[in-house]
Amino acid sequence: QKEVEQDPGPLSVPEGAIVSLNCTYSNSAFQYFMWYRQYSRKGPELLMYTYSSGNKEDGRFTAQVDKSSKYISLFIRDSQPSDSATYLCATARTGANSKLTFGKGITLSVRP
Amino acid sequence: NAGVTQTPKFQVLKTGQSMTLQCAQDMNHEYMSWYRQDPGMGLRLIHYSVGAGITDQGEVPNGYNVSRSTTEDFPLRLLSAAPSQTSVYFCASSLTSGGAPLDTQYFGPGTRLTVL
Numbered sequence: 761q762k763e764v765e766q767d768p769g770p771l772s773v774p775e776g777a778i779v780s781l782n783c784t785y786s787n788s789a790f791q792y793f794m795w796y797r798q799y800s801r802k803g804p805e806l807l808m809y810t811y812s813s814g815n816k817e818d819g820r821f822t823a824q825v826d827k828s829s830k831y832i833s834l835f836i837r838d839s840q841p842s843d844s845a846t847y848l849c850a851t852a853r854t855g856a857n858s859k860l861t862f863g864k865g866i867t868l869s870v871r872p
Numbered sequence: 873n874a875g876v877t878q879t880p881k882f883q884v885l886k887t888g889q890s891m892t893l894q895c896a897q898d899m900n901h902e903y904m905s906w907y908r909q910d911p912g913m914g915l916r917l918i919h920y921s922v923g924a925g926i927t928d929q930g931e932v933p934n935g936y937n938v939s940r941s942t943t944e945d946f947p948l949r950l951l952s953a954a955p956s957q958t959s960v961y962f963c964a965s966s967l968t969s970g971g972a973p974l975d976t977q978y979f980g981p982g983t984r985l986t987v988l
Contacts, residue, residue: 768912803876803962803979804915848914858969859905859930860977864914 763787766849766863774871779836783849783863786830790851790861793825795834798846798865807847808834839870874898876980878963884986885953893948893983895963903969904946905977908932908959915962921946922969953987960984 766783773779781795792811796804808823810816816823824833832849848865852858879894897904905920917930921940935957937949946965950957964977 766914801982803964803981805979806976809976852975859917859920862915864912 763790763861764849764851764863767866768864769866770869771866772869772871773839775839775841777839777870779834779839779843779868779870781834781836781847781849781866781868783832784830785832785851785861787851787853787861788827788830789853791854792852792858793823793832794850794852794860795821795823796848796850796862798848800845804848836868839868841870841872844869876963876965876978878961878980878983880983881981882984884988885950886988887954889953891950891953893950893961893963893985895946895948895980896944897946897963897965897978898944899965899967899978900943901965901967901978902943903967903975903977904940904963904965905930906936906938906946906948907962907964908957909962909982910959918948918961920969950985955987958985958987 764785794809795807797807798804810823810825813825813827820837822835846865846867849863850860876897902923906918907915916932919938921927927938961983963980966975966977
């Protein structure tokens, strides 16, 4: 079992829809949880991060972590065509030299 | 700041050829890493470095070499290219390592490599 599993997609939604992207992880030592966004033919860029459990909101984006079920979610409200991209979840332990473990990524398309 | 730069953007090699993918950052970051991204596989760590003179293997190191003689540069060498190394390669850097806010990884634009 990979340490981080992500819904494979792809996902296509109409503009204005609420999007839910999800990952599960297996290692309880992970404390940091991140979402990266990658536009076509570009490098990934950090979208949001959370530490331990809880929610974090940034504009139309909400990141949610449930450590009891080892579940990571990213919600996008009022989705826009500019949100069309690949979204990768990533996790890391605390401590020096901790490496990121990425999910496979899910490609989202928001139709005008 | 130019951020993380990678050259070349595209490269086609024949099986058995060697080449070096270049990566440079101007943010004085200690931690640098190389990933490959393949369809359905996500990002996989090849090698990483926690500072000049220090490198270590990641998840998929076979067939690749790295060195870190300066803080700014972290080249990735393919010793004898194989079709299985056809991929998109990303270099990334961060102030330290891990997932804390100070450790945000900044990715370069990638190098698309095809090995025939």
